[in-house]
Amino acid sequence: MTADPPVELAVPADAAAIAAMSRDLIETGLPWNWREGRVLRAIRQPDTNVAVVREDARIVGFGIMEYRDEHAYLSLLAIDPAHRRRGAARSLLRWLEASARVAGVERIRLEARRDNAPARVFYNEQGFHEVGITRDRYSDGIDGLVLEKWLRPRQSE
Ligand SMILES: CC(C)(COP(=O)(O)OP(=O)(O)OC[C@H]1O[C@@H](n2cnc3c(N)ncnc32)[C@H](O)[C@@H]1OP(=O)(O)O)[C@@H](O)C(=O)NCCC(=O)NCCS
Structure with a gap:
């Protein structure tokens, strides 16, 4: 793919x-x-962005981000399997991240399954750090992994 897929x-x-x-x-x-x-x-909801990437009018990827007081929470991000590894998730995340910066939040948080290797590689590539584990987070007993990306320098407490 030569250009980032458009996000709307x-x-x-x-x-x-x-x-x-x-x-x-x-x-x-x-x-x-x-x-x-x-x-x-x-x-x-005004404090949530639902963003999509389309191909021939059909949705091939989407992301949902909620803007809270100090951080934005990425609730969901997924790309149709036939459209993966073409930069669609990267485009969506960049778009949502730009919106979070405009909203003035200091960081983005999200949670992923600990056994989701593609997601872990993807988020690490996009500058996220793994900051915690939630034991038995999912109903099938899989742990959750909390990831975070700071958008501006962390304030000392
Ligand atoms: C994780 C997911 C969102 C990635 O979507 P994608 O559109 O394929 O990702 P991109 O094409 O934007 O990938 C950007 C980079 O992330 C990394 N990456 C993405 N998928 C990867 C994989 N399966 N294995 C290794 N690296 C991967 C690569 O570095 C990739 O760059 P490259 O293709 O130039 O090597 C997609 O696999 C998916 O929808 N998975 C199921 C749902 C999910 O797990 N969502 C996240 C948790 S909510």
């Missing part, structure tokens, strides 16, 4: 497709928490 904000009509991708690509084997109604609320 999701619209309400995207909610069902995003929920299905979350079920199939992220919440596999787990209770389905991000159903259409929840995604729709996220799309409508």
Whole structure:
């Protein structure tokens, strides 16, 4: 791929497709928490950005980031398997990170499954650090890994 895939904000009509991708690509084997109604609320919430990458009008990747007081929380990020390793996730993350900087938050946090090697490599590549482990975080007994990226110099306490 020569150029970063374009990223845009999701619209309400995207909610069902995003929920299905979350079920199939992220919440596999787990209770389905991000159903259409929840995604729709996220799309409508002013403190949350739902961003998508499309190909021929179809969503091939999406990311959901919530902006909290001091940090932004990346709730979900997934790319359709047939469209991976083309920079779509990197584009989405850069776009969401730029929005977080504009929102003035100091860092981005997220949680990933400890057994998710591709995600760990990807987030490390994007400047995230692994800062903690949440034991038995997921309902199938897998630990969660907390990752963080500081967007501005850390304030001494
Ligand atoms: C992790 C995920 C989001 C990466 O999406 P992607 O669009 O393929 O990633 P990109 O093409 O932007 O990759 C950027 C860089 O990350 C690293 N990377 C991404 N996927 C990788 C993999 N499977 N193995 C090793 N490195 C990987 C590489 O350094 C890559 O650069 P390169 O292709 O030039 O080597 C995707 O595999 C996915 O959707 N996984 C399932 C859902 C998930 O785990 N989401 C994250 C936790 S919520």
